[in-house]
Amino acid sequence: MSNSGNRQPTIIDIAKAAGVSKSTVARALSGSPHIGEASRERVLTAVRALGYERNHLAHSLRAGRTxxxxxxxxxxxxxxxxxxxxxxxxxxxxxxxxxxxxxxxxxxxxxxxxxxxxxxxxxxxxxxxxxxxxxxxxxxxxxxxxxxxxxxxxxxxxxxxxxDIAQGVALGLDHLASLGHFRPALLLGSPNRLARVRFLRVVHDHCLAHDIDPATLMIEEGEYTVESGKAATLRLLEREGAAVRCIFAANDLMALGALLAVREAGLTCPGEVSILGFDGIPAGAFSDPGLTTIEKPxxxxxxxxxxxxxxxxxxxxxxxxxxLECTLTMRGSLARTEKDNRSARLVAGGRN
Structure with a gap:
């Protein structure tokens, strides 16, 4: 069986080829249970043989759905x-x-x-x-x-x-605290977004639980991009110097920008600055070091x-x-806090 010329086959063509009525073809194509299996198979065989394609737009308009x-x-x-x-x-x-x-x-x-x-x-x-x-x-x-x-x-x-942003932020802060980073610097997004408010609310509770004044936290703002994360981190390092031992970024792109900024500043990650991201994008697996992150589903x-x-x-x-719950994805951008290697290096440099 084949369709002559370039004309698209219709339900009428299918009905003739299968030896059934148009209504039987319609029932078979719609998956109706009110049709015998033998008739359904004849219709489907004719559909395959003729290369019939259903007019989904016309069907959708009749059904009120597109x-x-x-x-x-x-x-x-x-x-x-x-x-x-x-x-x-x-x-x-x-x-x-x-x-x-x-x-x-x-x-x-x-x-x-x-x-x-x-x-x-x-x-x-x-x-x-x-x-x-x-x-x-x-x-x-x-x-x-x-x-x-x-x-x-x-x-x-x-x-x-x-x-669940609150659960994810808490998960990240608890993990940082387990490594000795109780006061991470924060890279945050736009101040008029609810996500930022929720992020800071969890940080505030975490600070109170660890007897830390939230007002003493180091915070920089930016957009959710690599370039903005890098620029924000450079500002942070210039302003706070060796006090920046750990950075918790509001998304992974900003965290990857932070990693570039740390490298540009002549510092090492995680040896001198640990970095934690938030999102779980695949690119974090290919950075050097790999980005530890709170992964959103x-x-x-x-x-x-x-x-x-x-x-x-x-x-x-x-x-x-x-x-939906967030999870912690461990890679290589976090280290347990030890003696401030940068301060020691500066002191040694001053003695030479």
Missing amino acids: GMIGLVIPDIANPFWAEVARGAQDAAAANGSSLLIFSSDWDAAREASHLRALRQARVDGAIVNPVADNVDGLGRFGLPVVLIGSSAERFPELSSVGS ARSIGLEGIKLLAEAIDGNLDHRRVL
Whole structure:
């Protein structure tokens, strides 16, 4: 059996080839249980022989669904967000859906433009990591939405999924304390983000538990990039000097920038400065030394986000916040604190 010319085969062609009615073909293609196995097999054999491809758009319009889902993340170039996207893509494909991925580049206007494009594309719903901690405008886009990221807890009317930042920060601080680093310098992101507030809240509690004045902590700010992490670390080293024995960065890209800055300053990691990251991106395994990090479950965030969105699309209004546990990934960028090698070296240098 073959289809003549370049014309795409239709349901009518399949019905003729299989010797069944059009309604029987429709039932077979939709997976309906109301069809005999022999008839179903004849239809599927004809489909394969003729190279029939179902018109999913027409079917979706009849069903009120397009089978397309939107994902709006802040930075597709960041390996963490790429992992989130991969998890969402895998889950969407398993559900027979296609994923449209947009990067807002931390720009609220661009994010709004992407959401309008998704609505015009008639997507069934969207997963969004909002650029700002104010997502009041999402409702006007008329889409089922699931949030990911730090903004989510402020909006209990929407389902959300994310890593347990508080648990992850506490895990990192406890591990640093076990190595003698009770007062790490901090590389933090934008001051107007909830993630920073949550990070500092855990640090504050940790300080009180170890009889440390939180006001004495060394803190530098930057963006979540390698370049910004490097610049922030150089400022920190210039200002604090040998007091910087350990750095805890808010994400791995900043931590990798810190590693470059330490090297540029003529110091060693972890011998003179220990560095701890936060995210668990693959690049950390290939730095020298390898970056010890608190790993967020990036791919699982994408997978769980699709599950929650499917519930929202189906009209489930039982909104919930899912927090996934972080884990410690040990590599080579942390060392137990010993005598201040830099101070000793400076003293020795002064004697020569």
